[in-house]
Amino acid sequence: MTAPTPPDASLAADIDACCRLTGEFVLRSGQVANEYFDKYLFEAQPDLLERVAAQMVDLLPEGTELLGGLEMGGIPIATMVSAKTGLPALFVRKKAKEYGTMKLAEGPDVAGKRVTLIEDVITTGGAVRNATVALREFGATVETVVCAIDRSPADVNPLADVGLEVRPVLTKADLDAVSVR
Structure with missing residues (x-):
């Protein structure tokens, strides 16, 4: 594996400026925060989405056969990375x-394929963990997730328990370094 490229400070600053909101927000945990990171705001901006996808291309492991975009935020990114690669x-x-094809994964058959997962933001990795387990049950080889932003604590792999390598474009530290709060 080649040495990781340094984070793109310009991209981090643009994403932070677009997505960091202030106010009063109820988090998934039920806690109330005065700051919120709305990841869908960067995904809805074609220029930012394209820049994130371009950086993800270099993070894809060799031998990737399918890009698995996770519902909902990973889907537009996976589509853009697919178009580029x-x-x-x-x-x-x-x-x-629960109707029609009753599929968990829409698209090509995953059995025997090397799938790299694509996600927007990882904090605890719950959705990625569930997708990894399910895709492996369908016969896929899943070893890596490439994400736009890794918000987990520094030097912690929240997906180590399922043997998944996390390759982020940006980390929480990268965003905090450029934030003009």
């Missing part, structure tokens, strides 16, 4: 559909 995309739901 020519690799097919797979769209992974949080829960299998």
